[in-house]
Amino acid sequence: MVSRIIPVETFDLVIFGGTGDLARRKILPGLFKRFCDGQMPVGSRIIAAARSELDLSGFQDFVVEAVEDALGTPDADQISGFVDTLDYVTIDALGEEGWADLAAKLPAFDKVRAFYFSVGPSLFEALAERLHKHGLVDTETRIVVEKPFGRDQESAKALNATLRRHFDESQIYRIDHYLGKETVQNLMAVRFGNMLFEPLWNSQYIDHIQISVAEDVGVGGRGAYYDKSGAMRDMVQNHLMQLLCLTAMEPPSFFEPDAVRDEKLKVIRALTPVEPHHIVRGQYTDSSDEVTYREDVGDPRSRTESYIALKCHVSNWRWAGTPFYLRTGKRLKARDSEINVVFKQTPHSIFGPEAGEHHNELRIQLQPDEGINLRVTIKEPGPGGMRLMDVPLDMSFAEALGEDADTPDAYERLIMDVIRGNQTLFMRDDEVEAAWAWTDPIIQGWEARHDVPKPYESFSNGPTDADLLIERDGRNWREIGR
Numbered sequence: 039m040v041s042r043i044i045p046v047e048t049f050d051l052v053i054f055g056g057t058g059d060l061a062r063r064k065i066l067p068g069l070f071k072r073f074c075d076g077q078m079p080v081g082s083r084i085i086a087a088a089r090s091e092l093d094l095s096g097f098q099d100f101v102v103e104a105v106e107d108a109l110g111t112p113d114a115d116q117i118s119g120f121v122d123t124l125d126y127v128t129i130d131a132l133g134e135e136g137w138a139d140l141a142a143k144l145p146a147f148d149k150v151r152a153f154y155f156s157v158g159p160s161l162f163e164a165l166a167e168r169l170h171k172h173g174l175v176d177t178e179t180r181i182v183v184e185k186p187f188g189r190d191q192e193s194a195k196a197l198n199a200t201l202r203r204h205f206d207e208s209q210i211y212r213i214d215h216y217l218g219k220e221t222v223q224n225l226m227a228v229r230f231g232n233m234l235f236e237p238l239w240n241s242q243y244i245d246h247i248q249i250s251v252a253e254d255v256g257v258g259g260r261g262a263y264y265d266k267s268g269a270m271r272d273m274v275q276n277h278l279m280q281l282l283c284l285t286a287m288e289p290p291s292f293f294e295p296d297a298v299r300d301e302k303l304k305v306i307r308a309l310t311p312v313e314p315h316h317i318v319r320g321q322y323t324d325s326s327d328e329v330t331y332r333e334d335v336g337d338p339r340s341r342t343e344s345y346i347a348l349k350c351h352v353s354n355w356r357w358a359g360t361p362f363y364l365r366t367g368k369r370l371k372a373r374d375s376e377i378n379v380v381f382k383q384t385p386h387s388i389f390g391p392e393a394g395e396h397h398n399e400l401r402i403q404l405q406p407d408e409g410i411n412l413r414v415t416i417k418e419p420g421p422g423g424m425r426l427m428d429v430p431l432d433m434s435f436a437e438a439l440g441e442d443a444d445t446p447d448a449y450e451r452l453i454m455d456v457i458r459g460n461q462t463l464f465m466r467d468d469e470v471e472a473a474w475a476w477t478d479p480i481i482q483g484w485e486a487r488h489d490v491p492k493p494y495e496s497f498s499n500g501p502t503d504a505d506l507l508i509e510r511d512g513r514n515w516r517e518i519g520r
């Protein structure tokens with residue numbers, strides 16, 4: 039198969055926080071891959087900006103190392119071509135140092151121009167103001183902002199208002215890297231590009247939907263940040279809700295940014311408030327040689343959750359009566375993320391009770407490998423009569439697509455969408471605010487009750503209460519790491 043790279047226009051991408059962890063692990067290696075695929079037209083530049091006093095060769099060495107760490111030893115010609123596109127400016131977002139230097143590097147608006155705010159949100163306002171003050175933006179300039187986008191609806195609204203004082207909504211790209219995953223977009227292709235699924239995609243045929251994002255790592259070095267956030271703010275309000283939206287939304291009339299985002303917003307607004315007994319918070323405890331959550335964050339009395347499981351409902355005609363079960367956690371059994379669409383049983387089994395219960399299931403796998411897998415019921419082979427079993431119809435991208443399965447990392451794809459000016463996979467202001475409006479009362483409820491998360495053993499499936507949450511309904515979680 040021939041890989042199809044869609045060309046983009048020549049661009050200048052300025053990365054504020056260009057020496058940070060995200061730039062080193064994701065943004066810069068991702069851009070290198072785009073360069074290797076010929077998606078950085080001649081004349082395009084990547085300008086990193088941070089307070090560290092680095093000269094250009096120091097920054098180039100930093101990038102070579104980042105690429106090696108992320109992707110292994112690169113081809114000598116390719117990496118030398120890539121480092122030629124780099125530039126660096128020492129700048130303080132909160133001061134005046136470096137801004138004239140940056141302006142000198144960007145004398146004319148003759149290319150696509152984007153500023154990636156890969157810094158903490160407390161710097162967004164200062165950056166936006168200084169970009170304007172120094173004449174670095176025009177009406178076509180784009181800004182990319184990282185999560186966390188607020189910590190509740192009020193702060194998200196304030197952040198949106200700040201950004202919108204300086205930029206039009208069409209210039210603001212709020213990144214959620216889950217939306218850049220190949221499989222997440224494939225979810226839309228599977229739903230809206232096939233006749234097979236959409237007629238069945240409703241509460242008449244779907245028993246329930248599970249969305250699981252399990253990580254095997256703990257909070258590690260991010261403890262200080264994470265302890266002020268927790269799984270609800272860090273994962274559910276953004277990544278899991280976005281996955282839920284794409285799974286539950288109505289077909290947009292066209293695959294176009296506002297049409298898709300309008301449909302996602304309708305899903306968020308149709309979510310009913312979660313009953314307190316439909317939610318389980320957890321916190322990882324000991325295993326033989328690992329530290330506990332509280333040790334990780336350095337607070338022996340921390341009440342922040344590293345795990346959430348909840349049941350919710352999308353109250354509209356399509357989904358009335360079909361529960362959505364969401365769960366996410368750290369230090370679980372495996373790194374394993376999946377959306378499971380579990381269909382109902384056939385209304386009548388012609389094979390009798392001994393055939394047992396069988397459900398078709400569509401599994402959309404996001405991590406560690408991406409792929410889609412449909413479980414169908416067939417006859418168990420052999421002479422043992424009409425016994426039934428479930429087998430997968432597999433579509434692992436790696437196997438099915440061969441060399442084309444080397445799909446771009448989510449960040450690569452999303453950065454290229456910024457350059458193309460396509461906001462479909464970025465969150466709009468009203469979506470973010472609506473998502474907070476749904477999670478805020480849940481978090482406020484815990485705070486008011488001084489709720490203490492349930493302990494769960496490291497590298498397990500999570501707290502046993504989370505099992506009870508779904509077992510009470512006569513269902514089971516799919517096994518993590520299966």
Ligand code: NAP
Binds near residue numbers: 054129161
């Ligand atoms: P980080 O490792 O702490 O890096 C922060 C960067 O910002 C550094 O390059 C730092 O360089 C620069 N910086 C700090 N203060 C500055 C100032 N006053 N003026 C100019 N530059 C300044 O943070 P990160 O992990 O890369 O995260 C960056 C953003 O992405 C955060 O909003 C984070 O929440 C978000 N994010 C990160 C990840 C991840 O995996 N790391 C994932 C999702 C979202 P100097 O100190 O040299 O100035």
